[in-house]
Structures are given as structure tokens and as C-alpha cells.
Amino acid sequence: MSIAEQLQRQHLAALTPYASARRSMSGDGIWLNANEAPYTPSVDAQGDMLNRYPSFQSDRLNGAYAAYAGVAIEQVLSCRGSDEAIDLLIRSFCEPGRDGIMITTPTYGMYAISAQTQGAKVIDVPLVADGDGDLQLNTKAMLAALDGVKLVFICQPSNPLGNRVDRKALQAFIEAVGSRALVIVDEAYIEFVDDSTQASAAQWLNDYPQLVVLRTLSKAFGLAAIRCGFALANTDIIEVLRKVIAPYPMPQPSLQAATAALSTTNIARMQALVAETKALRDDFIQWVSRRPWALKVWPSVTNFVLISVPDATQLVSNCAANGVLIRNQSAQRGLNNTVRVSIGSATEMQKLMEVLP
Ligand SMILES: Cc1ncc(COP(=O)(O)O)c(C=O)c1O
Numbered sequence: 413m414s415i416a417e418q419l420q421r422q423h424l425a426a427l428t429p430y431a432s433a434r435r436s437m438s439g440d441g442i443w444l445n446a447n448e449a450p451y452t453p454s455v456d457a458q459g460d461m462l463n464r465y466p467s468f469q470s471d472r473l474n475g476a477y478a479a480y481a482g483v484a485i486e487q488v489l490s491c492r493g494s495d496e497a498i499d500l501l502i503r504s505f506c507e508p509g510r511d512g513i514m515i516t517t518p519t520y521g522m523y524a525i526s527a528q529t530q531g532a533k534v535i536d537v538p539l540v541a542d543g544d545g546d547l548q549l550n551t552k553a554m555l556a557a558l559d560g561v562k563l564v565f566i567c568q569p570s571n572p573l574g575n576r577v578d579r580k581a582l583q584a585f586i587e588a589v590g591s592r593a594l595v596i597v598d599e600a601y602i603e604f605v606d607d608s609t610q611a612s613a614a615q616w617l618n619d620y621p622q623l624v625v626l627r628t629l630s631k632a633f634g635l636a637a638i639r640c641g642f643a644l645a646n647t648d649i650i651e652v653l654r655k656v657i658a659p660y661p662m663p664q665p666s667l668q669a670a671t672a673a674l675s676t677t678n679i680a681r682m683q684a685l686v687a688e689t690k691a692l693r694d695d696f697i698q699w700v701s702r703r704p705w706a707l708k709v710w711p712s713v714t715n716f717v718l719i720s721v722p723d724a725t726q727l728v729s730n731c732a733a734n735g736v737l738i739r740n741q742s743a744q745r746g747l748n749n750t751v752r753v754s755i756g757s758a759t760e761m762q763k764l765m766e767v768l769p
Contacts, residue, residue, distance in 0.1 A: 424655055434659075459665045477490065489644075490667075490670070504656045508532060518745055518746060535557055549582070625643075628642070640666055707749075736764050
């Protein structure tokens with residue numbers, strides 16, 4: 413039995429997914445099978461084929477992302493942002509009221525929110541400081557707390573901390589979990605990590621059937637508005653997610669924009685923006701480290717920086733009053749009086765530095 417068959421919610425085993433018109437029959441010809449209009453009558457609608465339901469999964473998009481991520485097209489599911497992938501995983505694998513997910517706080521908030529929405533339990537095994545004071549996975553405690561856990565969510569690199577999860581520890585953890593649970597490595601910010609292809613867990617997919625990697629076009633690719641994310645996993649897991657995902661998940665304009673973003677030219681442009689953002693980040697870190705109110709500037713391999721300050725609420729509202737929005741992270745475990753600053757354009761960072769004390 414595959415790991416997906418073993419862990420999925422039991423009723424899904426017998427479920428036949430909705431056979432949408434586009435999923436069951438598409439190709440050249442005259443399309444009269446989905447109650448669509450023959451054309452788009454409104455004059456200012458932008459884009460092609462807006463009268464048609466989009467593909468269930470676009471081979472062009474999934475193929476382009478597979479090539480970019482170094483995986484097989486069968487290992488790709490595209491969805492409405494990686495937030496949808498988080499929700500799909502929980503809906504597919506966690507029996508409400510019985511199964512749980514594991515998170516490692518401080519971490520991205522949507523794992524717990526999606527779980528609570530679905531009635532799945534949330535087991536928190538907080539990160540612990542290593543010898544250098546860097547917050548890292550407590551893999552021993554995580555392995556000890558796996559009972560009843562179907563999905564383990566690991567944010568790599570971490571939002572909100574901005575650091576990397578130790579790669580060796582992560583691999584050893586995935587191995588030790590074996591077939592007891594799926595390990596979800598959320599790589600929303602992976603493009604900002606030096607040598608990101610090597611740093612990604614995607615290259616382990618063929619070794620670990622329990623691994624799922626989440627990706628997005630919302631961050632380095634600068635396409636948050638089109639809502640495009642990806643779950644990368646082995647085909648048995650992708651098959652289960654395909655049962656649960658909506659019949660026409662991604663809007664056609666999003667599919668077009670996402671596919672275009674993955675051309676060689678546009679990947680190079682994304683990489684140029686990443687390089688620019690990293691340089692601005694390092695300049696900002698240098699600048700802010702000299703401010704007396706910056707009690708700790710957390711090292712970052714991402715496009716944001718976490719800063720411990722004397723009074724986060726006051727700092728956030730002072731910035732807002734001057735037209736710059738930064739994020740208070742104080743509600744996160746162990747992050748009392750911290751703010752998170754996203755790295756914007758050179759002009760935006762200049763304005764931020766004028767506004768900060
Ligand atoms: C760690 C992490 N994962 C996932 C997401 C969701 O991204 P999206 O749904 O836009 O792909 C975010 C967004 O901030 C994030 O920080």
C-alpha cells in the first residue's frame with residue numbers, strides 16, 4: 413500500500429472525483445460540453461478564452477514548473493497559491509476530530525488555521541535554540557510526538573524568522589518519520605536562499621515517498637495577485653490531492669501569467685530581482701543593526717528581516733502614521749516585541765529608513 417493510500421482520509425479511497433468537462437474531455441474541436449458561452453461579449457475583458465472553463469491542470473504550466481524545479485511533471489500539482497495546497501493536504505489526510513498536524517512555532521500561521529478550520533488537531537513542537545542561538549527543529553521531540561499526526565509542516569526557510577532549517581537535520585528527520593506521516597517542506601522563500609536549487613528539498617522527492625514540497629509564485633516571482641502555488645510530491649499523493657481540489661482550480665489569466673513567468677527570460681528576470689532584493693536586505697540589515705532601538709536583528713536568507721525592539725506596537729503604529737506598513741510579530745511564541753520588515757524597492761527602503769527612528 414502506498415503512503416498516500418495508508419494515510420489518506422478513509423472515505424477518499426472510494427471517492428470518484430467530479431468528472432468536469434475539461435478534465436474528462438478536451439482537445440481541438442467545437443466545445444459544447446460545459447455550458448459555456450461561445451465568446452466573451454464584454455469589450456474590456458482581457459485575455460484569451462475567457463468564455464471557457466480553464467484546464468483542470470495545465471500541462472504547459474506544470475511542465476514549465478517541473479523543468480524549473482527539477483522534478484517530473486507527474487510530481488506537480490498547481491493550485492491557488494500554496495495556501496490552497498496547505499488546505500488540500502489537511503482536507504485529504506486529516507480525519508476531523510481524530511488526526512492532527514504538527515507545527516514548529518514560531519512558524520507560518522496558516523498551517524494551524526487551516527487545521528482548525530477542518531477540525532484537525534494542532535500539535536506544536538516549538539523550535540529550540542542551537543549552540544549559536546539559532547532556532548532550529550527539535551527533531552527528537554518531534555519524533556516523540558508523532559502519534560496521531562498525519563502531516564508535519566516545516567517552513568524552510570522560516571517565516572517569520574528568516575533563517576534556514578538545518579539541511580542534515582531535516583533530511584534525517586524525514587528519514588526517521590518513514591511512513592508514519594507526510595513531511596511538508598514549505599519553500600515559499602527558497603529562491604532567496606543562496607544556491608537555491610541545491611538547498612531545495614525537491615531533489616529528495618524520488619527518495620522519500622513521504623515528502624511534499626510547497627512552492628509559490630507569490631514571493632520571488634512577484635506574482636501574488638495571480639494566486640499560483642505548487643505542491644510537489646510523488647504521484648500517489650498528487651492523485652489524492654487531485655481528488656479533492658476544485659474542478660477548475662486556476663483562473664485562465666493566472667495560468668497564462670504563471671506559464672509566461674516560467675520562460676527562460678522571465679526566470680532570469682526573477683533572479684535579477686532576487687539579487688537586487690538580497691543586496692537591499694543586506695544594506696538594510698547593516699543600517700538597522702546600528703540603531704540603538706534594534707535590540708536584535710535576526711539573520712535572514714529571505715526577503716524580510718525580523719527585528720526585536722523595545723515596543724513593537726508603538727513602532728508599527730509610528731511607521732503606519734508615516735505611510736509605511738510593517739508587521740508586528742509579537743503574537744508568535746517567543747517573539748514578544750518583534751517586527752518583520754519586507755524588503756521593498758530601493759525607494760521604498762529609503763522611505764522606510766526615513767520613517768524609522
Ligand atoms: C511560508 C509561507 N507559506 C505559504 C504562503 C502562502 O503563499 P501563497 O498562498 O501566496 O502561495 C506564505 C505567504 O506569505 C508563506 O509565508
